[in-house]
Amino acid sequence: MTLATNREFFVSWEELHRATRELAARQLPATQWRGIIAVSRGGLVPAAIVARELNLRLVESVCVSSYDHTSQREHVSLLKDVSCSADGEGFLVVDDLVDTGNTLKFLRQRLPKAKFITVYAKPAGMPLVDDFAADLDQQTWIHFPWDMRLHYVAPLVGDE
Numbered sequence: 128m129t130l131a132t133n134r135e136f137f138v139s140w141e142e143l144h145r146a147t148r149e150l151a152a153r154q155l156p157a158t159q160w161r162g163i164i165a166v167s168r169g170g171l172v173p174a175a176i177v178a179r180e181l182n183l184r185l186v187e188s189v190c191v192s193s194y195d196h197t198s199q200r201e202h203v204s205l206l207k208d209v210s211c212s213a214d215g216e217g218f219l220v221v222d223d224l225v226d227t228g229n230t231l232k233f234l235r236q237r238l239p240k241a242k243f244i245t246v247y248a249k250p251a252g253m254p255l256v257d258d259f260a261a262d263l264d265q266q267t268w269i270h271f272p273w274d275m276r277l278h279y280v281a282p283l284v285g286d287e
Contacts, residue, residue, distance in 0.1 A: 134267045143272055146246050146260040147173045151180035153258055154219060154244065161217035164189055164209050164241065166230065169223035172273065173246050177221050187211045189220075189237075193230045203233040215241025224269060225252030225259070 154160065154177070162185030165174030171188065178186050190207035212218050215238030224247045225231050231243055232255055245252075247269060248259035263269065 134264065135270060136263060136267050137270045137275070138272055140272045143172070143246065144176060147176040148180055150244055150246060150258065150260040151177045154181060154242075157181035157183060159217070160219055161185060162187060162211060162219075164211070164215070164218050164220045164238070166191065166220060166222035166234065167207070169271065170221045170245075173223055174221040177219065177244075185211065187218075189234065191230055191233065193233075203229055205233075205237075209238070212238070212241075214239055218242070219244055221245070223247065223271060225249065225256045228252035228255040231255040 150173075160181060160183055163174050163178050163183055165171045165186060165188045167188045167190040174186060174188075178184070187209045188207065189209045190205070192204040192206055218238070218241045220234060220238060220241045220243045222230065222243075222245045225245045226249050228251055231252060235243065235255065242257045243255065244258045245256050246260050248256050248262050249265045249267070250262070251265055253259070253262065
């Protein structure tokens with residue numbers, strides 16, 4: 128997947144927060160959860176929002192590598208495992224996006240009793256996620272707010 132050949136979707140901080148809060152609300156009651164496992168790196172921000180909304184204090188992370196800057200690799204590398212749960216029971220695994228599903232397929236083998244939620248989901252990965260806030264076309268490239276910066280854009284007609 129390359130940026131030049133695909134549609135692009137730009138997510139603002141406000142939109143990410145709204146969608147993640149909506150996703151968190153569907154995980155009530157919060158008492159059913161022991162904690163959260165954030166999928167690093169993309170799931171760190173959504174996991175913090177979910178933890179706040181559900182008033183969960185136990186937030187763990189699992190660190191995997193499945194992407195290069197603009198493309199997904201076939202194999203997932205585990206950089207850091209979770210220490211709080213052997214099978215994921217009672218935990219929400221939170222990520223920003225399920226694309227092809229490679230990362231979640233890998234993590235489901237490690238945490239089979241966890242509930243997997245993502246803010247965004249693409250068709251190829253949807254069967255591997257238990258809940259998500261919004262779906263996107265498989266060919267759409269998502270630009271998350273932590274990957275962008277704000278800058279001035281000149282108007283179409285100016286008074287130069």
